[in-house]
Amino acid sequence: MRKVLVTGATGFVGANVVRVLLEHGEDVRALVRSGSDRRNVAGLPVELAEGDLRDADALRRAVKGCARVYHVAADYRFWARDPRELYASNVQGTVNLLDACLAAGVERVVHTSTVGTIGLSALPRPCDETTPLHPGQLTSHYKRSKLEAERAALSYVERGLPVVVVNPTAPIGPWDAKPTPTGKILVDLSHGRLPAYVDTGLNVVHVRDVAEGHWLAAERGRPGERYILGNQNLTLREILALAAELLGRPAPRVRLPYAVAWVAGAVSTAVANAVTHRPPAIPLEAVRMSRRRMFVDPGKAVRELGLPQTPVRGAFEDALRWFAERGYVSPQAQRKIEWESR
Secondary structure, X not given: OOEEEEEOOOOHHHHHHHHHHHHOOOXXXXXXXXXXXXHHHOOOOOEEEEOOOOOHHHHHHHHXXXXXXXXXXXXXXXXXXXXXXXXXXXXXXXXXXXXXXXXXXXOXXXXXXOHHHOOOOOOOOOEOOOOOOOHHHOOOHHHHHHHXXXXXXXXXXXXXXXXXXXXXXXXXXXXOOOOOHHHXXXXXXXXXXXXXXXXOEEEEEEHHHHHHHHHHHHHHOOOOOEEEEOOEEEEHHHHHHHHHHHHOOOOOOEEOOHHHHHHHHHHHHHHHHHHHOOOOOOOHHHHHHOOOOEOEOOHHHHHHHOOOOOOHHHHHHHHHHHHHHOOOOOHHHHHHHHHHHO
16 A cells, blocks of 8 residues: 655545545545644544645655655635735745655655646637746736746656646535635525626536546656646536526526626725735636636546546536535525435
């Protein structure tokens, strides 16, 4: 049995990665922060190692004896009162971990980046790992920090550390406890809190496929390469229509002009920065991201890794069932989901 380390194991993607690794017979050690919510790994046969990405000594202890490391952890926020926190965790934290991996002689590292580091083209065809990224497309400190972290991770290949980068798109499925922005769309829609939508689009993938893609990247991925872990390109209108059908409620019909959404985001973010010091209801960075459809081609991961392509309808069904079982959705939606699950 092979010992592996997973950072970010208590998060959405990380919790699914842990489960996939256990199914493949791996001996999993999970890096968890002191005082973190550990419900996503409760009851699983994993070893917990307390530590923080900013604590180099804790990382050296966590990596010791591990053949593989899956670096899933990240500070994922559209808004931060102090953006330096994002860089401390996402960039310096990655460097700290990879230094520990290099010193310990880890056989393979899978670094979880984001589709946000993939370039967006004006061409109608979807983008892929080769599409150039232009500076203006980095709309947030989160994206900038993840790009720096990805480049840092790839630089370790020249130093002899076999690093493979995976770039998940928008995962949907169970164990989305926070929930993520994509999961929040489903939850808000169930409560009738989405009266309108913007003209945008994204690539949607079952989180289980993303988790399997991590293991496949360790097994078959080429060091120094990036792999988009995605599936189907959908407009936000199509996403809402599918979710509304499964929830048994009407989909939003009003399309909000980008300018109106931008003003709402700017005001909400300004209030957060100057008054509340709490995350804005409408983060301006999220609005900026919606200006372009983030349509990508996961063909490289499908061909080289064998990335599964579970129908996205199943991802929505699994996510809504998980949300319903834990009381996230409205009572009306919960009754429908429970009835459909019988």
